[in-house]
Amino acid sequence: DTGVSQDPRHKITKRGQNVTFRCDPISEHNRLYWYRQTLGQGPEFLTYFQNEAQLEKSRLLSDRFSAERPKGSFSTLEIQRTEQGDSAMYLCASSLAVPGEQYFGPGTRLTVT
Amino acid sequence: GEDVEQSLFLSVREGDSSVINCTYTDSSSTYLYWYKQEPGAGLQLLTYIFSNMDMKQDQRLTVLLNKKDKHLSLRIADTQTGDSAIYFCAERPPREYGNKLVFGAGTILRVKS
Numbered sequence: 001d002t003g004v005s006q007d008p009r010h011k012i013t014k015r016g017q018n019v020t021f022r023c024d025p026i027s028e029h030n031r032l033y034w035y036r037q038t039l040g041q042g043p044e045f046l047t048y049f050q051n052e053a054q055l056e057k058s059r060l061l062s063d064r065f066s067a068e069r070p071k072g073s074f075s076t077l078e079i080q081r082t083e084q085g086d087s088a089m090y091l092c093a094s095s096l097a098v099p100g101e102q103y104f105g106p107g108t109r110l111t112v113t
Numbered sequence: 114g115e116d117v118e119q120s121l122f123l124s125v126r127e128g129d130s131s132v133i134n135c136t137y138t139d140s141s142s143t144y145l146y147w148y149k150q151e152p153g154a155g156l157q158l159l160t161y162i163f164s165n166m167d168m169k170q171d172q173r174l175t176v177l178l179n180k181k182d183k184h185l186s187l188r189i190a191d192t193q194t195g196d197s198a199i200y201f202c203a204e205r206p207p208r209e210y211g212n213k214l215v216f217g218a219g220t221i222l223r224v225k226s
Contacts, residue, residue, distance in 0.1 A: 004155075029142065031212065042117075042216030043156070043199050056213065091155055095212075100205070102214060104156040 004105035012111045013082055020078045020081050021108045025094030032075050033102060034067055036060065037089040048095070049075060081111045117217035119202055124223045131189040133220045135202030140183060142204040146214065147176065147187045150199045159187070159200075190220075197224045 005024045013019050025032050030051050035043035046065070048056045051072040061067075064082075069075040079086055087111050093102040116138045125131045137145065143164050148156040161175045162169045162185070174188045175188040189196055199221050203214040 001120070006155075033213070035214075040218065042218050043214075045213035045215070048212050058213075093156075100144070100212065101158055101161055103158060104148075106155040110204075 002111065004088070004094050004103055006090075006105040007019060008108055010105060010109050010111075015084060015112055017082055018080045019082060019110065020076055020079065021090055021092075021110075023075045023077070023092030023094075023105060025075070025092070026103060027037070027047050027073075029094035029096055029103075031095045031100075031102075032033055032069055033093040033095075034077050035091040035093065037091055037107070038087075043091050046077075079110075082110075084112050086110060087112045089104055094109070117202055117204055117215055119200075119217035119220045121218070122221045122223070124194050124225065127192060127194055127224055127226045129192055131187075131192045131196070131222055131224075132199050133187045133189075133202075133222065135185040135187075135217055137183050137185065137202070137204045137208050137215075138216075139204055140180070141207050143207055145176075145178065145185050146203040146205070148176075148201045148203060148216075150201065150219070152198075156201065177181075192224050194224045194226050197222055207214040 007022045032049045034046040037043045061087040064080045067077045089107045091107045092105045095102045118221045146161040173190045177186045199219040201219045203216045
């Protein structure tokens with residue numbers, strides 16, 4: 001297995017458009033996480049899945065954001081009606097339940113113009 | 114509350130040791146992690162320490178944990194130019210607060226040859 005993968009790596013969109021990102025976790029990992037990272041900051045937690053169940057959502061995850069993991073494997077993160085403040089790196093991570101260390105993908109860099 | 118603080122910048126000469134420091138506020142955190150991020154890339158897990166340990170050594174990396182002072186450090190022996198990157202400290206709060214990691218803002222390590 002080559003690790004966590006994310007697609008696309010870069011996305012440029014106009015304000016008001018919808019975007020969707022995909023994350024493929026390490027195959028045997030049942031936990032999947034989304035984080036957002038802005039310039040000069042560490043990643044901030046957005047949401048977390050155990051298998052297909054979304055178990056926790058941050059207050060950062062506004063109504064315009066939705067995440068799914070329909071079959072407990074890959075996950076998608078959709079942002080509707082993008083705003084310039086959504087410009088950031090979106091990072092996906094996966095882990096086993098035990099011991100639980102999270103492995104990150106390369107990220108999707110979103111630029112909203 | 115959850116808050117992780119790191120110094121912003123560290124510059125060392127190639128071959129010297131680097132020590133990156135971190136303080137955290139949640140004394141009940143179970144695991145503490147160090148990640149490395151190179152420009153435009155995702156986060157690479159370097160090492161982690163369980164909260165009941167004082168020290169962990171892994172090749173050139175030594176992690177020291179002072180629970181009383183809530184202080185974590187990462188020492189890199191024989192620092193190389195390839196170690197130049199941003200280093201993030203992260204804590205994992207207890208299970209009842211979810212499985213998210215709480216990151217510091219990162220320390221930029223510059224290695225001069």
